[in-house]
Structures are given as C-alpha cells and as structure tokens.
Amino acid sequence: MTENETWIVTKMKGYGCIGVFFLPFILVGIWTLGYSLNNIYNSQKTGDWTKVPATVAHIKLDYDNDSDGGDGTYEVKIGYKYKIGNKEFLGHKIAIGYSGGNGKEHVALFSKLENAKKIAVFVNPDDSSEAIIIKGINNSIVGVLVFSIMWNSFISFCLIPLFLKKGAKFNVKYAFIAFAVIWVTGFYLLFSDSIKIHSEDKIEVVESKKISDTDV
Structure with a gap:
C-alpha cells in the first residue's frame, strides 16, 4: 500500500468518528437553513392572497419565563x-x-391587535382554512436565517480542514477572520434594530374597539 493510499484509509476511518460527533450539529444547520428558506418562499407567495375582514375572537400575550434567569419569551x-x-x-x-x-x-x-375589533386578514386562495394577518417576511424568519448562517459557518470552519486532500493548504488566519466577521455581523443583526421589521405597522385595523368593548 502506497503512502497516499495509507493516508486515505486512515482518513476514512477518522471520518466515521467525526461524522457521528458532528451529525447532530450538521442536522441542526440543515434544518434551520431549510426551515428559513422555506418560510421565505412561502411568505412571498402570500402577496396575492385574498384580503377579507375578520373579527377578533380572542387575543393574549403569552410569556414564558426563562428558568435560567433570562428575559423569557413573548408570543x-x-x-x-x-x-x-x-x-x-x-x-x-x-x-x-x-x-x-x-x-x-x-x-x-x-398592543395593536388588542385594541382591534375587526382586522383585515389574507386568505390562501387554494385553501380557505389558511389565513394570516401580516403578509411577507417578518423578524422571526430573518432571525432563524441569520442564526442558520452563523451556525453553518461554525460547522464549516470545523469540518473543511478535515476533508481537504493531502497537501492542500488551509489558511486558518483568513478562515478565522471570515468566521469572526460572520458572527460579529450576525450578533449585530440579531440584537440591534438595524434590520428590524415593524410588523405591527402592516396590520390593517378595520374597526377599533369602543371604550365599552374594553375592560378599562
């Protein structure tokens, strides 16, 4: 067996262990990227959905307290x-x-929906049981996409050097700079208002509640 063949066999044995360890991380990257791209595609299809009036039946703001002492989540x-x-x-x-x-x-x-009695909703012309209040892309979609890009850049940074052919050069310095730029940019986009979409401004209120309709 030549030196090159020995190197290939050794590499193939190592790939099995590496694959088992990184598989969950790779699957997370694939799922988040596919999920966000699918939502972007579906959100663009809502542009020609039919607008109809709707009556607000009930509304609440759920708060899930973070057990680790974080800010918690609202929905x-x-x-x-x-x-x-x-x-x-x-x-x-x-x-x-x-x-x-x-x-x-x-x-x-x-706050916008709480004071609305009737709103405009957009109904899927191919499935009348599917409707939305806000068309297009929203912050939830953008957030998952940015996270996915950051996550996949991390996986790529870890795996690419392991799969290079023998003798191929991998510039760690430039790769790390690219990785750092992606993550710094990602954190900035996620935690700043630079690309925030004000979805509440897209809500069409047909009729607001009267004072007698509220609990105030």
Whole structure:
C-alpha cells in the first residue's frame, strides 16, 4: 500500500468518528437553513392572497419565563373569525414563520391587535382554512436565517480542514477572520434594530374597539 493510499484509509476511518460527533450539529444547520428558506418562499407567495375582514375572537400575550434567569419569551396568541362565501373559519396564524421571542416586537403586535375589533386578514386562495394577518417576511424568519448562517459557518470552519486532500493548504488566519466577521455581523443583526421589521405597522385595523368593548 502506497503512502497516499495509507493516508486515505486512515482518513476514512477518522471520518466515521467525526461524522457521528458532528451529525447532530450538521442536522441542526440543515434544518434551520431549510426551515428559513422555506418560510421565505412561502411568505412571498402570500402577496396575492385574498384580503377579507375578520373579527377578533380572542387575543393574549403569552410569556414564558426563562428558568435560567433570562428575559423569557413573548408570543402573541390570537383567534379571528372570517367568512369565505357562506362558510365561517377560525384562524390563529399571525404570519408565515411567526414565533415567540424576546424584545419589543411581540408587545407592539399585541398592543395593536388588542385594541382591534375587526382586522383585515389574507386568505390562501387554494385553501380557505389558511389565513394570516401580516403578509411577507417578518423578524422571526430573518432571525432563524441569520442564526442558520452563523451556525453553518461554525460547522464549516470545523469540518473543511478535515476533508481537504493531502497537501492542500488551509489558511486558518483568513478562515478565522471570515468566521469572526460572520458572527460579529450576525450578533449585530440579531440584537440591534438595524434590520428590524415593524410588523405591527402592516396590520390593517378595520374597526377599533369602543371604550365599552374594553375592560378599562
């Protein structure tokens, strides 16, 4: 067996152990990237959904306290009724990919919807049981995409050197700089307001609650 063949066999044996260790991390990267890209694609399809009026049935702002002493997460839960033809539907979805998180976004959404009696919702013309309040991309989608890019850059930084051919050069310095730039940029985008989407401004309130309708 030549030196090169021995090197290949040794590498192949090592790949098995490496694959088992990194497999969960790789799957997380693939899932988050696929999930965010799928939500981006689906959110763009909502552009031609049918706008109809809906009555707010119930709304609340859920708060999940962080057991580790963090800020916890907020999520708006809503139910709204709308009609297509003579059939009434009950919708719960706020936007494609919307999920809870910390920050002001969810409080702002709740404040806007809490005072609404009737709102405009957008119904999937191919499935009348599917409706949303906010069309297009939202912060939840952007957040998962940014996280996925950061996560996959970390996995790539760890794995690429291990799969290079014998004698191939890997410039650790430049790779680390690229990795650092991605992560610093990612943290900036996630925790600053530079790319924040004010989804509450996209909500169309058809009729606000009267003072007698509120609990005040």
